[in-house]
Amino acid sequence: xxxxxxxxxxxxxxxxxxxxxxxxxxxxxxxxxxxxxxxxxxxxxxxxxxxxxxxxxxxxxxxxxxxxxxxxxxxxxxxxxxxxxxxxxxxxxxxxxxxxxxxxxxxxxxxxxxxxxxxxxxxxxxxxxxxxxxxxxxxxxxxxxxxxxxxxxxxxxxxxxxxxxxxxxxxxxxxxxxxxxxxxxxxxxxxxxxxxxxxxxxxxxxxxxxxxxxxxxxxxxxxxxx
Ligand code: SAH
Numbered sequence: 580x581x582x583x584x585x586x587x588x589x590x591x592x593x594x595x596x597x598x599x600x601x602x603x604x605x606x607x608x609x610x611x612x613x614x615x616x617x618x619x620x621x622x623x624x625x626x627x628x629x630x631x632x633x634x635x636x637x638x639x640x641x642x643x644x645x646x647x648x649x650x651x652x653x654x655x656x657x658x659x660x661x662x663x664x665x666x667x668x669x670x671x672x673x674x675x676x677x678x679x680x681x682x683x684x685x686x687x688x689x690x691x692x693x694x695x696x697x698x699x700x701x702x703x704x705x706x707x708x709x710x711x712x713x714x715x716x717x718x719x720x721x722x723x724x725x726x727x728x729x730x731x732x733x734x735x736x737x738x739x740x741x742x743x744x745x746x747x748x749x750x751x752x753x754x755x756x757x758x759x760x761x762x763x764x765x766x767x768x769x770x771x772x773x774x775x776x777x778x779x780x781x782x783x784x785x786x787x788x789x790x791x792x793x794x795x796x797x798x799x800x801x802x803x804x805x
Pocket of ligand 1: 693715717722724
């Protein structure tokens with residue numbers, strides 16, 4: 580069975596969006612991964628299919644209702660679903676390459692996309708949602724965060740990336756940020772390619788890349804070296 584992603588959202592038209600193009604899109608067409616959307620609106624209350632209501636205790640904005648979300652989640656993900664149920668949320672665990680690798684090794688994901696002020700807190704416990712953040716800033720909805728998460732997962736799935744090796748030396752996979760890259764022309768606007776890279780000495784190239792990766796990590800992200 581290929582990796583199975585279910586998205587629970589008020590904007591199903593946003594999927595697959597950019598993931599319908601390029602490597603991810605071709606992999607989707609081949610069936611290397613599957614994508615389904617569940618429209619929260621279909622599970623709304625009453626004739627207007629209301630999905631949100633005002634925050635208890637008062638304050639600005641609206642909150643997605645727990646009962647409506649539960650119906651949408653239950654339609655997408657049966658009780659015995661082996662796939663984790665994630666909620667995109669700025670309060671969540673920061674997304675990391677380690678988390679992406681673990682998710683990519685599993686059967687798939689359910690992703691609940693918040694909107695407005697967020698979701699009724701009770702749905703998080705009631706449906707065992709794991710909150711995941713893509714960074715310390717606020718988006719207007721969880722859809723773009725879900726696309727980011729899915730893109731990072733899909734590129735790790737078997738058969739998706741043309742050159743499988745290029746994934747292994749990438750930033751974060753080695754615990755370091757990646758070394759610089761160069762390609763032709765040999766000199767561009769007076770700037771040459773570092774001579775070691777065209778020396779043909781593979782040992783020297785490896786050593787240089789390692790040193791550069793360490794230097795860049797030390798300068799930009801000393802926290803990664805700890
Ligand atoms: N009131 C909330 C923010 C709501 S933003 C707060 O202050 O924490 C609306 C929705 O966008 C959220 O429910 C979530 O699904 C999504 N979202 C916003 N920022 C995000 C982030 N950094 N990571 C993941 N999802 C995010």
